[in-house]
C-alpha cells in the first residue's frame with residue numbers, strides 16, 4: 516500500500532470516529548438539573564435513599580441513592596434497593612440507555628418506569644447520579660424465595676399455600 520492511500524484510510528477512519536462521537540454525544544443530551552428533579556419526583560430516592568420517605572425528603576443530597584439495607588420480601592424473595600452511586604460509576608451512558616429499556620428487575624423496582632422514560636430523561640438521571648460520585652457500600656445481595664432475610668424487611672403478602 517502506498518503512503519497516500521494509507522493517509523486517506525487514516526483520514527476516513529478519523530472522520531468515522533468523529534461522527535460516532537458526535538452521534539453519541541447528541542443521542543440523549545440530558546441535563547444534571549433535570550436529573551436531580553427526576554430523582555426527586557420519580558421516586559428513586561423513596562427506595563434507594565435510606566430514611567428519605569420517613570424524613571419527608573430531608574436527606575442531604577450528598578447521601579442520596581446509596582442503596583438500602585432494608586429488604587423487600589415477597590413471593591419473589593428478598594430484594595434490596597441497589598447502591599446507585601456505585602452502580603452508575605460502572606456503566607457508560609449508552610450502556611445505561613440500552614439497559615434501562617431491556618432489563619426487567621425484581622419487585623418492587625419499577626423497571627417499567629425506566630423503560631418508558633425518554634432518552635433525554637434517562638440521560639439526565641445518569642448525568643446527575645454520576646456527578647454525585649461514588650459513596651456508601653453495596654446493598655445486600657438478593658435472597659431467593661424461601662430464604663429468611665437476617666435484617667429488617669418490608670413484607671408483602673405471600674401467595675396462599
Ligand code: HEC
Pocket residue numbers: 554557558559560561562563587594595596597598599602620621622623624625628629640657
Ligand atoms: C419501590 C422501590 C423502588 C423505587 C421507587 C425505585 N427503585 Fe430502583 N430498585 C429497587 C430494588 C428493590 C432494586 C433491586 C432489584 C433486584 O434485585 O432485581 C432496584 C434496582 C435498581 C437498579 C439496578 C441496579 C443494579 O445494581 O443492577 C437501577 C439502575 C435502579 N433500581 C434505578 C432506579 C431509578 C433510576 C429509580 C427512579 C426512577 C428507581 N430505581 C426507583 C427499588 C426501587
